[in-house]
Amino acid sequence: MKMIKRLLVLLLIIIAVTGIYYWINYSIHNVETKTMNEEARKNAGGEFIKLSGGVTHYQSGGPDTGKVVILVHGFSVPYYIWEATFDSLAKNGFHVIRYDEFGRGYSDRPDVVYDPVLYRTQLTDLITLLKLKTPVDIAGLSFGGPVVTDFVIHHPDLVDKVILVDPAYREKN
16 A cells, blocks of 8 residues: 555656646747747747738748748747648748748737737738739638638638638637
8 A cells, every 4th residue: 555655656746747847848938928029039030020010920932933822820839830831832832931920939919909900911911011922822720720711801812722721710609
C-alpha cells in the first residue's frame, strides 16, 4: 500500500512539473500577449505594412508575375501554420501572400471591436497597398474561413477561387 501511495505521489509530481514547464514555455513564447512594437518585431521574418487599421505582418513569395494566392490563418495560430503550403505554392510559380490577422502573430492589436469589418478592411487594404493583381485565389483555415467568406461576399470581383479548410462557423439565431 505504501508503494502505491509513493508511486501516486511521484506521478502527481511529474504531472505538476510537466504542466508548469509547458505553462512557462507557452507564456514565454506566446506572441499574442506581447505589445507589438519595433523591438518585438525586429527578429520576425517577413515584412510589415501600415494599413488603415494598423501594422500588418506579412510574407510574400514566388514570382510577382504568378497567379496571386492569399492564405488566411485561423484564430489561434498565426501565418506560420501555412509554412508548407506557402513554400510549395511559391516553388510552383504562384505569387503567395500570407499575413497575420490583427490581434495575432506580429500584427498590431488595435483597441477596436474585432468584427468582420476589421478583418475585411485589413484584407482589402493589403490587396490594395501591395498592388496585388486581381482577381486572387484565397484560402481560409478555421477562423480564416469566415474572414474569407465575408470578404468574398463584399468583394466578389476581387476573388477568382476560394478554398476553405476546416472553416469555423457560427449559427445565427
